[in-house]
């Protein structure tokens with residue numbers, strides 16, 4: 001029997017107080033990683049860490065990914081608690097949906113900042129630590145929205161497409177340092193972010209999914225685990241779609 005996939009590794013996951021990030025944290029802990037939950041919601045991050053078994057296995061750290069000092073502090077807290085980061089998952093995200101006619105400049109900036117600046121901060125700062133140790137895996141959360149563009153999401157689609165370009169550029173910069181950078185592009189996944197959608201929007205999306213159902217957060221987590229672990233040792237700069245076949 002092969003051992004656990006992330007034995008003794010330090011994994012930092014942003015936006016992991018709930019949803020997809022929390023599912024990734026849970027699965028990584030099951031695979032014997034020690035996990036640092038970085039989230040702008042400090043109370044929820046602490047609660048999530050406690051749920052994962054407390055300070056031996058997981059800690060919560062308040063971190064706004066748009067603030068590079070916060071991301072430095074997050075990685076420093078990880079090193080203090082468990083050792084230098086081996087796996088970085090840039091998952092924190094928000095939506096501010098509106099058609100272009102009504103979207104405010106602030107709604108545009110907020111989404112670009114959290115996704116693009118946030119993922120850039122997490123990627124470059126984790127990469128700086130990993131390159132010294134000649135190993136590491138970075139997993140970025142893109143979205144199907146970045147591949148096809150979605151109505152009401154000019155901000156989010158731009159940010160998620162940007163994450164694909166950033167992932168590939170970073171993968172090329174880091175490959176010879178032993179650091180892999182890949183992305184996951186989920187489709188419709190059941191979480192707080194999507195359950196806020198009106199029923200009509202759900203039904204419309206459901207009709208586009210060959211597998212005929214939404215995905216579960218655990219089904220994104222398993223793909224993140226694959227990209228974080230040695231199972232994907234010869235993969236970098238890829239985007240793995242987790243969509244039930246939607247927009248293949």
Ligand SMILES: NC(=O)c1ccc[n+]([C@@H]2O[C@H](COP(=O)([O-])OP(=O)(O)OC[C@H]3O[C@@H](n4cnc5c(N)ncnc54)[C@H](O)[C@@H]3O)[C@@H](O)[C@H]2O)c1
Pocket residue numbers: 014015016017018019020021038039040041063064065066091092093094114118141142143144185186187188189190191192193194
């Ligand atoms: N749910 C889906 O269908 C879906 C589909 C494709 C991609 N995604 C992406 O997956 C990721 C997770 O989505 P989710 O559905 O779990 O969302 P969610 O809203 O359930 O969780 C997002 C988490 O990010 C945190 N967060 C928000 N802004 C932050 C910031 N500035 N700094 C740190 N943390 C911050 C929130 O507090 C929250 O805990 C996002 O990047 C999202 O865009 C989700």
